Each structure stands twice: as structure tokens, then as C-alpha cells.
Amino acid sequence: MTDTAPRPTLEAVAARAGVSRATVSRVVNGGDGVREPLVERVRQAVEELGYVPNQAARSLVTRRHDAVAVVIAEPEARVFADPFFALQLRGISKELTAHDNQLVLLLTEGRDDHARVARYLAGGHVDGALVFSLHLDDPLPGLIQGAGVPTVFGGRPGWSDGRAADTGPTLYVDSDNRGGARDAVRHLAALGRTRIAHITGPLDQTSAADRLDGYRDVMGDADPGLVAESDFTPAGGERAMRDLLDRQPDLDAVFAANDLTAAGALRVLRERGLRVPEDVAVVGFDDMLPVAEQTDPPLTTVRQDIEEMGRLMARLLLRRLDRPGGTGSGPGPHATAPEQDVPPGEPDGAEAAVVLPTTLVRRASA
Amino acid sequence: MTDTAPRPTLEAVAARAGVSRATVSRVVNGGDGVREPLVERVRQAVEELGYVPNQAARSLVTRRHDAVAVVIAEPEARVFADPFFALQLRGISKELTAHDNQLVLLLTEGRDDHARVARYLAGGHVDGALVFSLHLDDPLPGLIQGAGVPTVFGGRPGWSDGRAADTGPTLYVDSDNRGGARDAVRHLAALGRTRIAHITGPLDQTSAADRLDGYRDVMGDADPGLVAESDFTPAGGERAMRDLLDRQPDLDAVFAANDLTAAGALRVLRERGLRVPEDVAVVGFDDMLPVAEQTDPPLTTVRQDIEEMGRLMARLLLRRLDRPGGTGSGPGPHATAPEQDVPPGEPDGAEAAVVLPTTLVRRASA
DNA sequence: CTGAAAGCGCTAACAG
DNA sequence: CTGTTAGCGCTTTCAG
Numbered sequence: 116m117t118d119t120a121p122r123p124t125l126e127a128v129a130a131r132a133g134v135s136r137a138t139v140s141r142v143v144n145g146g147d148g149v150r151e152p153l154v155e156r157v158r159q160a161v162e163e164l165g166y167v168p169n170q171a172a173r174s175l176v177t178r179r180h181d182a183v184a185v186v187i188a189e190p191e192a193r194v195f196a197d198p199f200f201a202l203q204l205r206g207i208s209k210e211l212t213a214h215d216n217q218l219v220l221l222l223t224e225g226r227d228d229h230a231r232v233a234r235y236l237a238g239g240h241v242d243g244a245l246v247f248s249l250h251l252d253d254p255l256p257g258l259i260q261g262a263g264v265p266t267v268f269g270g271r272p273g274w275s276d277g278r279a280a281d282t283g284p285t286l287y288v289d290s291d292n293r294g295g296a297r298d299a300v301r302h303l304a305a306l307g308r309t310r311i312a313h314i315t316g317p318l319d320q321t322s323a324a325d326r327l328d329g330y331r332d333v334m335g336d337a338d339p340g341l342v343a344e345s346d347f348t349p350a351g352g353e354r355a356m357r358d359l360l361d362r363q364p365d366l367d368a369v370f371a372a373n374d375l376t377a378a379g380a381l382r383v384l385r386e387r388g389l390r391v392p393e394d395v396a397v398v399g400f401d402d403m404l405p406v407a408e409q410t411d412p413p414l415t416t417v418r419q420d421i422e423e424m425g426r427l428m429a430r431l432l433l434r435r436l437d438r439p440g441g442t443g444s445g446p447g448p449h450a451t452a453p454e455q456d457v458p459p460g461e462p463d464g465a466e467a468a469v470v471l472p473t474t475l476v477r478r479a480s481a
Numbered sequence: 482m483t484d485t486a487p488r489p490t491l492e493a494v495a496a497r498a499g500v501s502r503a504t505v506s507r508v509v510n511g512g513d514g515v516r517e518p519l520v521e522r523v524r525q526a527v528e529e530l531g532y533v534p535n536q537a538a539r540s541l542v543t544r545r546h547d548a549v550a551v552v553i554a555e556p557e558a559r560v561f562a563d564p565f566f567a568l569q570l571r572g573i574s575k576e577l578t579a580h581d582n583q584l585v586l587l588l589t590e591g592r593d594d595h596a597r598v599a600r601y602l603a604g605g606h607v608d609g610a611l612v613f614s615l616h617l618d619d620p621l622p623g624l625i626q627g628a629g630v631p632t633v634f635g636g637r638p639g640w641s642d643g644r645a646a647d648t649g650p651t652l653y654v655d656s657d658n659r660g661g662a663r664d665a666v667r668h669l670a671a672l673g674r675t676r677i678a679h680i681t682g683p684l685d686q687t688s689a690a691d692r693l694d695g696y697r698d699v700m701g702d703a704d705p706g707l708v709a710e711s712d713f714t715p716a717g718g719e720r721a722m723r724d725l726l727d728r729q730p731d732l733d734a735v736f737a738a739n740d741l742t743a744a745g746a747l748r749v750l751r752e753r754g755l756r757v758p759e760d761v762a763v764v765g766f767d768d769m770l771p772v773a774e775q776t777d778p779p780l781t782t783v784r785q786d787i788e789e790m791g792r793l794m795a796r797l798l799l800r801r802l803d804r805p806g807g808t809g810s811g812p813g814p815h816a817t818a819p820e821q822d823v824p825p826g827e828p829d830g831a832e833a834a835v836v837l838p839t840t841l842v843r844r845a846s847a
Numbered sequence: 848c849t850g851a852a853a854g855c856g857c858t859a860a861c862a863g
Numbered sequence: 864c865t866g867t868t869a870g871c872g873c874t875t876t877c878a879g
Contacts, residue, residue, distance in 0.1 A: 167604040171540035172856035208588040220586045222574040238533040501850045538872035
């Protein structure tokens, strides 16, 4: 039977322990300022009755929910080809759990869902939100900031204009996409490659745009014909690689914007009878294990600590929730190293970021 | 400023519309039995004030939360190499959203978390739970059934004993692992292969065990040396394939328990100079696109509709929640087809399952 | 059909 | 230190 044996209330515990509700409440919430013998008696009563506080009642008065929403917009089914998401969630979950917060997952499936999400967020069901906005033109972030819920973004939002002046700075955490890209290309250059091509991701995503910028940082004004726009998918990688090979038969290296794309490129390279890395060296981005380690040859790639990103996002949000009035942007140390405390990226502008470092992982492809 | 402009209450709306709180409440909840002109006035007031009901207050009285927990135990980091999880979640999310329910995600990271999860569930924060229990010895399912929360499992639970007599039947949805395995092996046999090996998954997981059973169903009492136990990972697949090749140099086909394993096997096969499918035909399981389509050659595999599994789990749970007293097991049609309504698997036993069909997807490897 | 009143279970002043 | 007293915002009988 799902008879929901009527759960005991504070009242019941109070009666059993022979104290008032207030005292029980105090004990349950930490027990400060209650004399030891009483604390003990209450604890016992709680135990015996199997009392568990009713969160709804508590929220009603505290206006706190100890819950944060994680919003993931997945216009395409990008997410489902991508462990990225799972890892991120894992990091978030760990951090949230450590602070007794619940994770409410909001997956959106297109415009229709936007209104729903906005409403939910505005409805004050959660204390804050962690949002993954992928595209430049995504209206969701705007809606969310409008909802007046403390928010931290995953990945640099596409609209770094001075908006949201009244919502506080835009907080986000991201990987050092640009720096990582630079490392990748420099590595290729150090190998003696000179005709280094780049297969981009969808350029309406900041991560892809930033990687392209990194590539350009080191390639300077190299032949623009060496850049082929793609979409982060293996199929897209194949297509781009073919184009590139047709246009630039003499290329000797490829930096692909992510591992999936690199895998596609690798396939085309083999199909054309080119050896990797002898004829063409390849490096990817992400270090998505199931992909990077399984390609032939295994992929040299730029690793980003995705789980850590998630953890940091949560930490940032939680910290902000703890400083009631604070809209964030509190000063702090400048460190950007993962395990250190959450650092603000900008002094006090309309934007505060935490940018995680990336590392080059050498395997056989370059 | 996160000044949380004090959200309007029912009271405020009532005042504005010139009616009582009760009337507003009625309108907000469907508006039955309220005369049209009033409904209109209230709607307008709601609109103007931007009123959003306070869920906490509502839950306090209705004892409904319109939220369900999704519990995912991830002893190993299996999840993160696996889009499986993301797809499942997607299906669940869609169904939940369609019924205005929220998804609270509970990720566990080992024993310590079990208590936390159990407490949360017992705490009545959610109306029900969807649980993924992977291992036979996982204590979580037991704890959860103990918590007295309506639950639906993902995948056949490992303990099909008659427990939980007082919690109602154990509901779960699963893929037809056994049938799918049979199809795979039969396909191989139809290709004229006779020395068909099987690389299993971790046999403490029902999915792996069921697939092995399927293999045996058609192979009968074939050489037991043709079965190598593995762990669903590419590395494990390589190891198993090597063993198999050493022991049974004459094998002419391999049925791998999942695509990842198959990918590993493929690599070893190539490394040994064996051609696929000419010398050895290979079929996998899952049809995990990023893997199955990217192997060389592309993998023939058994597809399971993972998203649909998620959707069905949610549907099953929601349906159960709607029949208050009901502990599930209500009679219904016998269909097992995806898009049809939720069917009960067993007449009225201690277990009720929905088993989704699988389909063989032919690519180049077999 | 609509309004008035009584809580849901808990926390937060405020007294004692 | 501990108990009393008010509500938090909403739904729900019960009258009218």
C-alpha cells in the first residue's frame, strides 16, 4: 500500500519529547542555544518517530528552497552525442549535494519550452539557476536574467554587451578555449608543420568562435583557405576535411575544433591514403575519452576539465546565494586554478568569469 | 539587485479583481464552477500582476509536489562514457514536462549517498521516483522501496524475488535484451557463421546477463570457450577479443554485448590482420550512434530505443500517481509497442514490466 | 456560484 | 534558554 502513513510533524515530536515546537525546530536546525539534555531528548524523539521535516512548510516561511535549477537548452540533439553534458551535471551534482541543495533539471526542447522555463524560474521554485546557453541568438538567457533569479552561465554567453545592469554582473565559467586552441596550434607548429588547417565548430557558439580566435592568434594572417567551417559533428568533420584537401592538397596538419570533428577528419584522411601523423598531423579538442582514445590513431587533443566546470558553476552560484544582497562580483583572490577558491575574473564590471585552464594531451595523431 | 520584488499573492490578485481568494484559487486551478465574467476578470488581474502561484504553499496543503526524482546510481563512471543516460533523461523530461511535473535529479556517488537519497525520498519532497539500478547487489532499490515512494525502475532490477509485497509490484521498463541478442546471433548464423563468439558485459548487470542468455538461446550448447566475460568498455573489449582469438583462432563471428566493446574488438581484429566482416563478422548492441557509425567498418548492431524507455518510465509512474490508492498493476491492453499506451507485463504478480522491442540495424560489420 | 474561515507544518520574533 | 504567538500563501470545506 502506498498509504502514506501520515508523517509525524514537529508537533508530534514536541509532544513526545515534552518540549515546545520551537525547541524541536531549533534542534532540528542545528540545535544552537538549546541545552544538551533537551537536545538529546528531542533527537531521540525524532529518531523514534522517524521525523523528517516538511520542506514545503519550511520553504513557505524561509523563502529558501535549497534547490537550484539546471537549464539545458538543446536545440539540436547535440547533447545526446555528448558526454559533456553528463560530466558537467556530475560536477554540479557533487557540489550541490555537498551543500544540501537539490538539483532540478530543466531540459528545453525548443521555443515552446522557453516560456515554461521562464515561468518556472520566475515562480520562485528554486533559489538560483545554472544555465547552459549555447547559441548567440538564444533568447533564453535574456528571459532568465529577466526572471530575476541569481544565475551562473556555463560557457561564455554570446551577448557580452552591458545588458543586465540591474541584475548584477553576468557570471559564467568557461574553459580557456582560446588559450587551448593556441596550445594546439603551437604544438603542431613545433612539430614543424607549416600548412596548418583548422576545422571550426559552429561559429554561433562562443566556444567555437574562441577556438578559431586562438588558431588565428598563432597563425596570424595565414592563408584563409586553411579554415573550413563545420559543426562539431563527425559528418561535418568529414565534409570539411574533404573540402580542405581539395582546396589545399599541401596541408600538413589539422586542428579540429573538437574530437568528434577530428574523428571524421581522420577517416577522410585515411580514405585518401594519407598517413597520420606522418603526412598530416591532427589534434582535436575536448579529450572526450570514448572518442579520443578510440580513434585510429588515438587523438592528440586539448583537454578541458568539464566536471570541474560544473563544480565551479555550482560553487559560484551557491556562494552568491549566501551573500543575500550581493549580486556577486565580490572581490577575492586572482587565482584561476581549479581547486582554489572561486575567483572573479573581472574587477567589477558587468561580467565576472572563471576561466579554467586546458591542457594538451599527447597521443599518436600529432 | 536581486531584490526579489515581493511576488504578488493570491490575496493581491483577489483584491485587484474584486473577488475573494477562493475564487482566484479556483480560476487559477482550472476555473471550474466560476462564472465566465469573473474568470475573465481574475485572469486579467493575474496577468497584470504577473502572479505565479507559490508552489510551497500549495504543496503544503495538497501534499502534491508535481515533482519526481530521478535517481541514478553511478558506481563507476560508466555514465560518463555513455550517452545512454542523456537520452534516457531526455525521454523522461519530455514526458514529465508534458504533464507539468518537475524533474529532480539525484546522482549518487557511492554508499554515502545512499542514505542521503533514501532520506530525501522518504522526506516526501517528490511524488515518486524513477530509479536506475544497475547492479545486482545495489542496496539502493531496497532502500527506496522501503521509503514508500511510488517507484518505477529503469532496467530489470536484479532481485526478482517476491520482496516488496507491501509496496505493490515492482514496476520497471526495459529493452528486450534477450530477444535482441537472439536476433543478433541469428543474423550471424544466417550469414553462414558457425563459430560465433560472445563478449559479455559485466554479468552482475541484468542487461548483460540477459544478452548472454539470448546468445545461449540460439547457440545452445556451443563451445563454452566461445564466451568471454568483459565489462562494456572498449579496453575490456580488446582484452576479451585477444583472449578469444588466442583460444579460438577459428572463430568467424563475434557478438559483443555493447557497441563500445565491439569497437574494442574491431580494433584487435584489425591489428591481427583479420578482415571484418570477411574473416570475422561483428555485431554490437545499443546502436549508440557516435560509436556505431564511427567504427571502421560501421557497426551492425541491435538498437534499443533509449529515449522511449525514459518516456515510458515516466508515463508509468505518472499514471500510477494518478490512481491514488492504486499500487499499480491495473489491467490494460497487452500491447508492447512503443507508442501505444503503457501496458502491464504481468497479469497481477509482484512484478510488472514493460519490455521494449529492439531492432537489428545492418551496417557493414556483419 | 461565491465568500468566509480554518488550517497545512514550520520558523521567527517576542516574551518570560 | 525555552515557550507563545503569529503568520508564510494556498486550498478547501461550509455557509450563504
